[in-house]
Structures are given as C-alpha cells and as structure tokens.
Amino acid sequence: MLTFHDLACAKGERLLFKGVHCTLERGAWLHVSGANGIGKTSLLRLLCGLSPPATGEIRWDGTPIRTLGDAWRRQLLYIGHDSGLQGMLSARENLRLLAQLAGFHPSDAQLADALGQLGLAARAELPTRFLSQGQKRRVALARLVFSTAPVWVLDEPFVAIDGGALKLLSSLIAGHLDRGGLAVLTSHQPVEIGAHPGRTLELTR
Numbered sequence: 001m002l003t004f005h006d007l008a009c010a011k012g013e014r015l016l017f018k019g020v021h022c023t024l025e026r027g028a029w030l031h032v033s034g035a036n037g038i039g040k041t042s043l044l045r046l047l048c049g050l051s052p053p054a055t056g057e058i059r060w061d062g063t064p065i066r067t068l069g070d071a072w073r074r075q076l077l078y079i080g081h082d083s084g085l086q087g088m089l090s091a092r093e094n095l096r097l098l099a100q101l102a103g104f105h106p107s108d109a110q111l112a113d114a115l116g117q118l119g120l121a122a123r124a125e126l127p128t129r130f131l132s133q134g135q136k137r138r139v140a141l142a143r144l145v146f147s148t149a150p151v152w153v154l155d156e157p158f159v160a161i162d163g164g165a166l167k168l169l170s171s172l173i174a175g176h177l178d179r180g181g182l183a184v185l186t187s188h189q190p191v192e193i194g195a196h197p198g199r200t201l202e203l204t205r
C-alpha cells in the first residue's frame, strides 16, 4: 500500500502545493491532474524519492520511503515525460540500458517481445535519433511489457502515441493492476484503464 499524507512541495521560495493526501491499495491507480506548472511532475518525483517533500510523509506498506532507500527504488518503475533515450543507440540497446538502470536484466527474447508488442520489430536496430516522437515514446514504454516492479509511476505516458499504442498501454497498465501492482500517472486528458476505476487527484493552488 502506498500512502502519502499532508504532502507539500516547494521549489526555491515557491510553494507548489500543500496538504496532499492519498492512500492507494495494490491493484489501484491514481490519475494526477492539474494545470501546466502546477506540480504534477514534482509530485511524481517526490513519490519516487528523487526529491524530499517540504512537509509530509510517503509510506510504502507503512514504512517511510526515505528510510527504504534502494529498497524503495527496487519497487519502482518510473517513466518520465522525457523518454531518456540515447540517440546513437538502437531501440534494443536503449531498452536494455533503461531496464538495467532500473535493476531489470531482460533476456534477448524479452527485449524482442517487448519491442514487437510496441510495433518496433522492424526498427529495433536503428539508432533512435532516426525514430519519430511516437516511436521514441514507444521504446520508453516497452519496459512496461516485462517490468515486475509493483509500483509504476508514469509521467504523461499517453503523449505522442497513436490510438493503437494508447490501447496497448492501457491494457499493459490494466494487466499490471490485475497482478496486484499499482500505478500513478499524469495526464491532461481523461484516462480509462480497462474496467479499473481510477482515482483522481487534482492539484490546485
């Protein structure tokens, strides 16, 4: 279970938000919404332990994540809105690298399967600087096919992808929830994840 209580986030002198609460059981997902610049990405970064909250506490199964350190990071798959690809490396090489940085060691077959599911089989060996924006996004999202991390934190995962990839992404998240995972994502659009009713947290000033 992921809980956060009375969270506030400051950037320099500016308080972005305060008093943010949520409890997410396994199998649940949260849609974080709000205007540009309100602090959605900043909230995801707090949840991942990449920066500390100004006030409040984030707990995983009752333990503050600040005391879990690497043990918390091993629970996580974080995909930021920058796809984080190295343009000189192929889709397959990027996918392997991104997975390894997150502590996964996919086999060649898993990499091929993930790229195939994302419709990238014919582009797998091409340097990613030659891919379209949507194809780059698909490479970043391909990690979801083999990730076993229980907590998925996805910043704007639906941006730049077409209807087919959107359906696939939604079904990958639904499968993750069915297996007892949980997900926190941001989107400026309404999101449906199969039959899983999501919760919405709208950040406001």
Ligand SMILES: Nc1ncnc2c1ncn2[C@@H]1O[C@H](COP(=O)(O)OP(=O)(O)OP(=O)(O)O)[C@@H](O)[C@H]1O
Pocket: 011, 012, 016, 034, 035, 036, 037, 038, 039, 040, 041, 042, 043
């Ligand atoms: N390291 C930083 N130093 C100063 N200000 C920052 C820093 N990081 C983010 N900000 C500011 O914090 C605010 C919130 O940024 P954030 O990226 O969390 O917003 P967001 O809600 O995700 O926006 P968008 O919908 O446009 O992606 C913005 O005004 C941004 O400029």
